[in-house]
Amino acid sequence: MTPTPKESASDREILLVGPYGVLGTGVIDAVMANSAWRVTTAARRPAPTYRTQAPPRHINVDLMDREGTIKAFANLDTVTDLAYAAYVEKPTMAETVEPNARMLTNTLEALAARNVPLKRIVLAGGAKSYGFSLGSFNAPAKETEPRLIAPIHYHKQEEHRG
Amino acid sequence: MADWSSKHGASWTVLRPHLVMGPSLNSPMNLVTSLAVYAAISRELGLPLRFPGRREGWNTLQETTDAELFGRSTLWALGEDKARNEIFNVSNGDVYRWRQLWNELATFYDLPVAEPLAMSTVSEMSEKGPLWDSIVARYGLHPTPYEQIANWSFVDWMLNFGEETILSTIKIRKAGFADCIDTHESFRRQLTNLRKLRVIP
Numbered sequence: 001m002t003p004t005p006k007e008s009a010s011d012r013e014i015l016l017v018g019p020y021g022v023l024g025t026g027v028i029d030a031v032m033a034n035s036a037w038r039v040t041t042a043a044r045r046p047a048p049t050y051r052t053q054a055p056p057r058h059i060n061v062d063l064m065d066r067e068g069t070i071k072a073f074a075n076l077d078t079v080t081d082l083a084y085a086a087y088v089e090k091p092t093m094a095e096t097v098e099p100n101a102r103m104l105t106n107t108l109e110a111l112a113a114r115n116v117p118l119k120r121i122v123l124a125g126g127a128k129s130y131g132f133s134l135g136s137f138n139a140p141a142k143e144t145e146p147r148l149i150a151p152i153h154y155h156k157q158e159e160h161r162g
Numbered sequence: 163m164a165d166w167s168s169k170h171g172a173s174w175t176v177l178r179p180h181l182v183m184g185p186s187l188n189s190p191m192n193l194v195t196s197l198a199v200y201a202a203i204s205r206e207l208g209l210p211l212r213f214p215g216r217r218e219g220w221n222t223l224q225e226t227t228d229a230e231l232f233g234r235s236t237l238w239a240l241g242e243d244k245a246r247n248e249i250f251n252v253s254n255g256d257v258y259r260w261r262q263l264w265n266e267l268a269t270f271y272d273l274p275v276a277e278p279l280a281m282s283t284v285s286e287m288s289e290k291g292p293l294w295d296s297i298v299a300r301y302g303l304h305p306t307p308y309e310q311i312a313n314w315s316f317v318d319w320m321l322n323f324g325e326e327t328i329l330s331t332i333k334i335r336k337a338g339f340a341d342c343i344d345t346h347e348s349f350r351r352q353l354t355n356l357r358k359l360r361v362i363p
Contacts, residue, residue: 030233139328
């Protein structure tokens with residue numbers, strides 16, 4: 001198990017966006033096993049019925065809707081951190097870029113409209129940054145690998161002109 | 163995100179997991195639920211468990227990330243100074259080959275293994291929805307629609323991937339996140355958990 005972070009985290013609350021995909025579910029389960037952190041979830045749908053634990057506080061939001069996201073996040077004054085694990089899949093990678101970049105932008109702009117500054121952000125990426133979705137891979141892939149010429153939504157999300 | 167963070171005084175971390183295995187429904191990229199459905203349907207039809215991918219996919223070295231390990235890496239990144247404005251690969255810390263890991267799935271469903279034979283599961287599993295529904299009813303599972311528990315195009319992509327897919331995790335370990343899990347143990351644990359949650363038989 002990872003030790004509790006050095007920095008006192010008792011006053012830290014994560015907004016977890018995309019909570020019930022395979023990544024987000026892992027974050028919820030990690031938070032539930034670690035009393036140093038609290039979590040609020042945000043997605044279009046609430047917790048799925050198969051889960052047995054009481055779900056954390058949940059906010060219904062469609063991240064594609066800019067105004068709706070601002071309204072939904074306006075009163076999140078205890079949230080200090082963002083874990084971003086939302087993802088929408090489209091038929092091609094090129095089509096996948098825009099909606100995924102937009103959902104992250106809407107999330108960040110809505111959080112910036114609050115009175116509480118965000119401390120830290122974790123953005124979930126993946127092996128598509130190394131060519132996996134192109135059917136190729138140079139192993140072992142390091143984080144310093146140059147970006148691909150192909151449209152990859154992670155590239156756009158990592159930059160985000162704010 | 164990087165630009166936004168510098169403007170608003172926040173720090174960011176990008177985590178790059180690969181092939182995350184854990185519980186979820188309606189995920190475009192959840193392999194463990196899809197494979198459990200494939201195995202459960204094989205058992206229902208009285209068939210051995212046959213790997214439906216090409217030889218390269220059966221043999222090549224691969225890597226995966228346990229969902230809870232990913233969750234713990236997220237908490238680590240949010241609290242660790244060395245993680246500020248950095249990108250990290252994150253995975254179980256070992257590697258696997260399907261020709262070895264496949265046995266875990268076969269054991270979990272108490273099935274013999276048949277020789278691999280490449281096929282399109284998108285095409286060959288397409289008419290198994292009613293069979294899945296009958297499995298759900300017989301085992302008293304949570305009623306998950308077939309198309310929400312299995313994504314056959316993802317199965318085809320993953321099981322036929324012919325290149326070694328290894329993400330170096332030396333950077334995150336040097337920065338202090340040393341958590342790891344045996345991939346065979348993780349796969350067994352995820353299957354067991356999904357059964358306990360009555361998502362799969």
